[in-house]
Amino acid sequence: MIAANLRHLRLFLAVAETRSLTRASDRLHVSQPAVTQAIGKLERVSGGRLFDRTSAGFFVTPRGEVLAARLSRAFAILDPALADVSPRLRLTATRAQLQALIAVHEAENYTLAARRMGLTQPTVHRAVAQIEREAGRRLFERTSFGLASSRQAANVARAALLAFREFELAEADLAELDGGAAVRIVIGALPMARSVLLPRALSTLHAERPAQPIRVVDGLYDELLSGLRRGDIDLIVGALRDPAPIGDVVQERLFDDRLAVIAGPGHPLVGTSDVQRTALREAPWVVPRAGTPSRAHFDAWFGADAPQSVIEAGSILLMREIIADDRHLGCISAQQAQAEISKGLVAEIDVRADWPNRPIGLTYRTNWSPTRPQSRLLDLLRAAPRDALP
Structure with missing residues (x-):
């Protein structure tokens, strides 16, 4: 898992941007050997060389370019939410701490959050407390209905979920370079899409990419939209809403129905x-x-x-x-x-x-950057009104 250590990912980006171990170590206040160790470990878990080492500096390989693009997107989502809580969190927050905060935000209870994560309650409480110490205030308040998330806690939880999805897509992008498929495509399907739009598109995609994991999630629109916004779903296929439900999603019309x-x-x-x-x-x-x-x-x-x-x-x-x-x-x-x-x-x-007329189409997150298999699915769905529909 490339995102096991967020500090290593930040060090990789610093080297990619500065082309220097020394400047990267100065930027993140760690020793140069620590940077070297982090890059070496990341190259091992990512499956190949990320930098060409030359006398003129460190230059990203094609694999490194792919990884850098995804990581830049992930931290562009995560870092503003962390900075809103505490400037230091950008450097100190760990994946485990953020996962604990997400679990508590969603479960509204430390015990339920710990059960969901397969950890003990004190472990989860301690991870959240470490973030709260950096913040200098509580991020969750006890109420008669459970723990209520502050605005900042909710923002960090959502940003972390989206950043973690970008880390997963980074693994998919790297697997694509090696001719494999690592990350499941998750599609939210409204009723009309299940019987008209999706069957042929998915059949074609699966014939082209038999190893590509695909999951279709049936559900009510509000449930699918929530999953889309938190990164659990990649796109929703079906009837569009007028007006668009919220500003962080894009609706793409494919055709009109009656x-x-x-x-x-x-x-x-x-x-x-x-x-x-x-x-x-x-x-x-x-x-x-x-x-x-x-x-x-x-x-x-x-x-x-x-x-x-x-x-x-x-x-x-x-x-x-x-x-x-x-x-x-x-x-x-x-x-x-x-x-x-x-x-x-x-x-x-x-x-x-x-x-x-009812507009039918695709709904996805603003600034979503699809992987190559996701892009192929989009092409197939966009072609459906021309090729598949009566």
Whole structure:
């Protein structure tokens, strides 16, 4: 693990920037032998030479350039949050201390945090206390509901998570140089993406890179967004939000979708032209969850007389099985329903609704720098509207 020792990573960057062991040791107030030892250890764990040693100084190799780029990004995220707590933390905070702070911030309890980390409670408490001593104040306050993080503790926790993800991506970049794949791609998938956008893209990527670990996370939008912002998820695929949910993410539109009303093939309204809203209000419905853009469009179309007999579900498979009784109607993405319609499993009802277009696309962190496999996945997803969608 290249990020086991943050001091070693900082020493590597100092040598890369100054091209000198002496100037790097002066910058970080350590001995020159300590710098030499740190570089040697980092070269061993990173799998190859990071510097060309010449009489004119130390010059980064291609491997060193890759590592330096990722580490610079990581510390650009982490250091402002540390400096906001204490200027000295930039030099004194360790990975173990930051991991303990993250765990306490998330668990809101030292015992639960220790259990999550597989450590004893005193060990976790001591690690956080060391950061608090540098800060000169408490970063967590006890309340009746547990430990409440200060603004600074929350900022450090989030910055550390994102920096740690950059360290992982550094390992992926280095593995790519050696023809391997080290870090899993994690995709947050909203319902429409699971049935339309992702299958072909992932199949192609896996055929090209069989050793590339990939994980698809299903969930509600707010849960996926939280995972994205903390670095657990690399990108979200599905319906975009208007306006964008927060300033530290970017939304990239791929295409527009619309809603469709569907029913079982034997429903009395199948084949009827221009079905009016008055004929639909009393029907039992399967509709998207409240709070989603699709549900907002559905409710707005009906206005004050929206149907009251509804089941909330975003899965086309569940919806298909419910509407098979030829009583229920379903409202879902037209693209998501297309495969079921083409197979004759469901039928679209002509309601002549003027549904607003729904932008579908990608959501990722501002200034995200994807690895080569992640970039390839992005290319495949961007090509999907041209090559894969009906």
